[in-house]
Amino acid sequence: xxxxxxxxxxxxxxxxxxxxxxxxxxxxxxxxxxxxxxxxxxxxxxxxxxxxxxxxxxxxxxxxxxxxxxxxxxxxxxxxxxxxxxxxxxxxxxxxxxxxxxxxxxxxxxxxxxxxxxxxxxxxxxxxxxxxxxxxxxxxxxxxxxxxxxxxxxxxxxxxxxxxxxxxxxxxxxxxxxxxxxxxxxxxxxxxxxxxxxxxxxxxxxxxxxxxxxxxxxxxxxxxxxxxxxxxxxxxxxxxxxxxxxxxxxxxxxxxxxxxxxxxxxxxxxxxxxxxxxxxxxxxxxxxxxxxxxxxxxxxxxxxxxxxxxxxxxxxxxxxxxxxxxxxxxxxxxxxxxxxxxxxxxxxxxxxxxxxxxxxxxxxxxxxxxxxxxxxxxxxxxxxxxxxxxxxxxxxxxxxxxx
Ligand code: GLA
Numbered sequence: 001x002x003x004x005x006x007x008x009x010x011x012x013x014x015x016x017x018x019x020x021x022x023x024x025x026x027x028x029x030x031x032x033x034x035x036x037x038x039x040x041x042x043x044x045x046x047x048x049x050x051x052x053x054x055x056x057x058x059x060x061x062x063x064x065x066x067x068x069x070x071x072x073x074x075x076x077x078x079x080x081x082x083x084x085x086x087x088x089x090x091x092x093x094x095x096x097x098x099x100x101x102x103x104x105x106x107x108x109x110x111x112x113x114x115x116x117x118x119x120x121x122x123x124x125x126x127x128x129x130x131x132x133x134x135x136x137x138x139x140x141x142x143x144x145x146x147x148x149x150x151x152x153x154x155x156x157x158x159x160x161x162x163x164x165x166x167x168x169x170x171x172x173x174x175x176x177x178x179x180x181x182x183x184x185x186x187x188x189x190x191x192x193x194x195x196x197x198x199x200x201x202x203x204x205x206x207x208x209x210x211x212x213x214x215x216x217x218x219x220x221x222x223x224x225x226x227x228x229x230x231x232x233x234x235x236x237x238x239x240x241x242x243x244x245x246x247x248x249x250x251x252x253x254x255x256x257x258x259x260x261x262x263x264x265x266x267x268x269x270x271x272x273x274x275x276x277x278x279x280x281x282x283x284x285x286x287x288x289x290x291x292x293x294x295x296x297x298x299x300x301x302x303x304x305x306x307x308x309x310x311x312x313x314x315x316x317x318x319x320x321x322x323x324x325x326x327x328x329x330x331x332x333x334x335x336x337x338x339x340x341x342x343x344x345x346x347x348x349x350x351x352x353x354x355x356x357x358x359x360x361x362x363x364x365x366x367x368x369x370x371x372x373x374x375x376x377x378x379x380x381x382x383x384x385x386x387x388x389x390x391x392x393x394x395x396x397x398x399x400x401x402x403x
Contacts, residue, residue, distance in 0.1 A: 025177045026197035027239045028300040030272040032067030032111065033060075034147070034247045037205070037276030041073025041122050044091040048099050052106045054279035061107060063291040064300065065275065067145045067177070068103050069111030072122040079125055084137055085114075100142045111145030111177070112138060116161040117152030126152060128161075131168040139172035147179040148196075158186035162195040179244065179272075183218070189236035189243060198244040198272050201230040205276075207249035209258050209392060223249070223262045224335075227269070234306035235355055237270055243306060244272050251277030251286035257393035260373065263289050264331050264394045267299035268307035268321045294372040295396060298329040305356045307331070311349070316340055316389075320351055322358040328367070328399040334389040342395070344385040360399065367399035 033051060035043050052068055055061045074096070076086040087096040096112075103110040114134060115126040127134045127148075138146060148165055150158070162180055169176045178196035182188045188199035206213055208222035221229065226245055237243040245266055250259045266273055275290060282290075298321060307321035307329070315336035321329040328351070334340045346367075351360035360367070360381075367381040373396055378385065380402065387395050 024240070025175055026242065026272075028302065028304065029242050029270050030067060030145070030177060030179075030198060030274070031065045031296075031300075032069055032109075032145070032272075033065060033275040033279065034069040034071050034111070036071035036113075037207075037247050037249060037252060038278045043070060043073055045094060045099055049102055050280050052103045052108055054282075055108055056106055058279060058282070058287050059291050060275075060279070060287075063293055064296055065273070065290075067109045067111045067274075069113070069145055069147060069274065070099075071113045071147065072115075072120050072124065072149070074112065075120075075124045077124065079130075083130060083133065085125060085130075085134055097141045104142060109144035110142065111147060111179075112141075112143050113147045113149065115149035115151050115153075116156060116158075116165065117150065117154075119152045121149055121151035127165065128153070128156070131164050132171060135165065135168035135172050135176075138169075138176065139174040143174075143176060145177040145179060147181050150182040150185070158182055158188065159191045159195070162188075162192075166195045181244075184230070189233045193236070193241035197240060198242040200244045200246060201233065202226050202246065205246035205249055207252040207254060209254060209261075223254075223258070223265065227265055231269075231309060234269075234308060237304070237306045239302070239304040242270060242272055242304075245269055246271075247274040247276035249276055250289055251275075251282050255392065256285045256289070257390055259286065259289055261331075261333055261392060261394045263292070264295060264333075264396045265307075265319070267295050268319050268329060268331050268396075270299060270301075270304055270306045270321075273299055292373065294370070294375065294398065298323065298372070298396075298398065301327075301329075303356075305353070305358075308353060308355070310351060316342070320353065320360075322353050322356050323398070326358075326361075326365075326401050328360055329372075330397050330399070332387070332389060332395040332397075334391060334393050337391055339388055339390050341388045342385065346381040346385070361401075366402045368402055370398045370400070372396040372398055 100110045117126040180196045180199035184201045192199035203218045206220035210224045211222040213220045301323045303324040310318045310320040317333045319331040346362040369378040
């Protein structure tokens with residue numbers, strides 16, 4: 001009896017530890033790549049290998065991108081005779097484990113997709129009723145990340161469905177980052193911290209600055225409609241649990257300047273930075289934006305506070321993000337169709353973030369100012385900040401207190 005009790009206590013402790021360990025998975029916003037925005041269901045083994053190689057060759061791995069995530073369309077249409085999911089034998093002739101091993105051999109982590117419903121959004125077998133079995137299979141393959149979607153979920157309670165999969169992942173004993181993709185319908189920011197590490201806050205992104213494309217019951221949103229819709233849920237985001245503004249469209253058709261703004265804003269909003277472009281054919285400018293280590297450092301700041309809109313004058317928006325150690329990041333975004341010259345007097349523009357209780361103390365401190373795209377110093381907060389910002393472009397700066 002005593003032995004049984006000790007075993008039970010030991011098991012509970014181990015399960016607790018595993019869960020705890022899993023919670024350490026996303027102390028800063030997860031960074032990676034996802035196949036959906038560019039490839040849809042047109043994915044295969046060679047593509048995964050090429051993308052993994054590109055992570056290394058283009059310096060993306062060194063810049064911090066870690067997860068290579070295969071989205072919808074990786075499965076065969078039917079489960080096998082034991083009801084296990086099977087990788088589509090045409091797309092993945094050597095099975096999924098071999099692909100996962102390849103990704104791991106490059107020093108990267110592997111992510112996979114499924115759905116809480118009976119079928120995925122593209123009509124493949126979903127996990128409803130098979131949560132523990134599927135989680136076990138992913139763990140056997142060495143999966144490190146699960147994106148879990150919300151199609152075909154009739155009569156399912158969202159919180160309950162994500163909790164079931166969370167528990168199934170924990171039960172495997174393998175730390176697997178859990179990415180909730182519920183599009184914001186059931187306000188996942190209110191319960192997501194308990195269930196997973198990041199949650200989508202809207203329907204799907206589309207590669208434009210400011211457009212919406214309707215699909216009957218839902219709309220794809222461009223960069224600014226997404227930001228505007230969800231800028232006010234910042235208090236729910238933080239280390240271990242992030243508002244996910246969706247996979248990025250950097251490199252997918254906007255101008256280089258607009259891509260810079262998109263990347264800046266995702267960094268400022270502490271969103272996961274999940275690339276969504278074809279890395280094999282990415283331009284030099286795209287890679288330069290995506291690997292900007294000074295911008296990435298703002299996203300990865302350990303304080304984990306999502307930026308807020310400090311001022312919005314129509315043509316110009318200023319976004320502010322308090323950072324650890326009394327530092328700040330600012331993005332001056334030119335929303336207009338003409339270049340704008342700024343002459344910003346810090347003393348005249350008090351900066352205070354009520355949510356995080358932090359203020360920019362320009363009256364009793366001096367801050368040195370660093371331009372994060374031009375990689376140069378721009379004087380200090382005692383001087384006026386002068387710059388010209390191009391159309392749909394950004395001046396992104398970091399303020400560090402002078403010791
Ligand atoms: C949903 C998700 C997308 C993608 C597709 C796959 O639309 O929001 O990110 O995963 O499903 O079918």
